[in-house]
Amino acid sequence: LMMDDVKSRSFTPNIIYYQNEPVEFSALPLTCFEGETYQAVTYDSISTLLEEYYASRNILTRIRQKSVDLRKIVQTALERNYKKYDLQMKQLKDTEKRDKYKVYGELLNTYGYELEGGEKKLTCLNYYTNEEITIPLDDQLSARENSQKFFDKYNKLKRTYEALSEQTLETKREIDHLESVSAALDIALKEEDLVQIKEELMEYGYIKHRRTGDKKPKITSRPFHYITSDGFHVYVGKNNYQNDELTFKLANGGDWWFHAKGIPGSHVIVKTEGKELPDHVFEEAGALAAYYSKGRENEKVEIDYIQRKHIRKVAGAAPGFVIYHTNYSLVAEPKLLLEEVSEKKNS
Known part of the structure; x- marks a missing residue:
């Protein structure tokens, strides 16, 4: 059938596009590219087809080259923030035991009178859970001093938790922002589409601001x-x-x-x-x-x-x-x- 088309000069110039990217062209229908992800676009002549195909390929090649530097900036910033976020989440997890120290301090204030001094632990009823609990003690300190030591630990971890809670939110917001910029780079089809992305990276400090007097680029995207x-x-x-x-x-x-x-x-x-x-x-x-x-x-x-x-x-x-x-x-x-x-x- 294909040879019949050639002999009868029944040509159908077409380009196969995959997600807006030209992947193949032919003078005859290319049935090997099927499915909704591929789109066949027909042209009036081979010359028009070739002109469109190579122009599209050149544009895509050029934009990919121009976006390399922007992608590198975004990826470097993302990797830095991923590491920071993981560290902050680990430190945040370490503060989870803060309430335990608060309970220790309160229970020591309640039951500390039972201690004579020199004990390494106190076993008592935890009235928050109605279960028995064993509290480790510094045998060199009094019940009151042990209690204060636990409250100091609790307050320090509480302050750390509050600071880290805000810091992790800030880091997550920065990651979300950078990932959104990365998504924008993925769908940029023309050089002018990169201009606004570069402006955004500049506004948020990932790229150096232009020098005073430098002309701001025209936004045409x-x-x-x-x-x-x-x-x-x-x-x-x-x-x-x-x-x-x-x-x-x-x-x-x-x-x-x-x-x-x-x-x-x-x-x-x-x-x-x-x-x-x-x-x-x-x-x-x-x-x-x-x-x-x-x-x-x-x-x-x-x-x-x-x-x-x-x-x-x-x-x-x-x-x-x-x-x-x-x-x-x-x-x-x-x-x-x-x-x-x-x-x-x-x-």
Whole structure:
């Protein structure tokens, strides 16, 4: 059959795309690439196809080279914070015994009168648990001095616990922020998409600020824009700044917001124009939220969705970080079910 097509000059110039990346081209249909992760796009002529294929490959190669330095900065900062977080969590675990020392001190104040001095332990009733307990003692100290020693230990561990609790939260916030930047680098398709990411890294101190007088780069990157078969506009943020802008500037209270549950990813906004969304739009938007997330390689991704009016910014957090309650959930397969509005390919 293939030879028949060649003999009759019945050509179908096409490029096979995998997640927006051109992987192969042919003058004839390539049936070996099947499944929803591959998309065949046809062209009017071989020359147009070759022009598009190599232009796309060059853009991807160039952006990967340009993103190497940014990825290295993000990865180095992430590894440093992972180590810091593990150490802080270990130190935090070491403070768990603080309440034991408080109980020891209180019980010694209650039963210490029974001691004559020189004892290495005291066995008594723990009135908190109604069980017998044995308290180790320093035989060189009085009951009161032993009690004070336990209270001092308790207070020191309590202060450590309070300080570490805040520090671990700060470290976790920094890890979450860096992982969100890493996710943005994963979906950057053009050089201009890297500009905002670099600006964010600069703002948060991961890259040196530009010198006084240096011109600030022009931001030309825009969110992905899709449209459903029944005319609903869907927007997907490419980075934290765009996520923030979509959710808190573009979206109205009645619009719907989608995001991969518990993992870094894009904010997906569906503009409702006051209308009720058909079920398939929820599925399509959920698939986009899964596709533009760190869960892209998974078979399924759990998606949270909720109306924009229930979304709140996290005070003091990096852009794009939000809180919400009473959301709905769906499970989506990461894939592009919609055609991008600005798409130049002819399918």
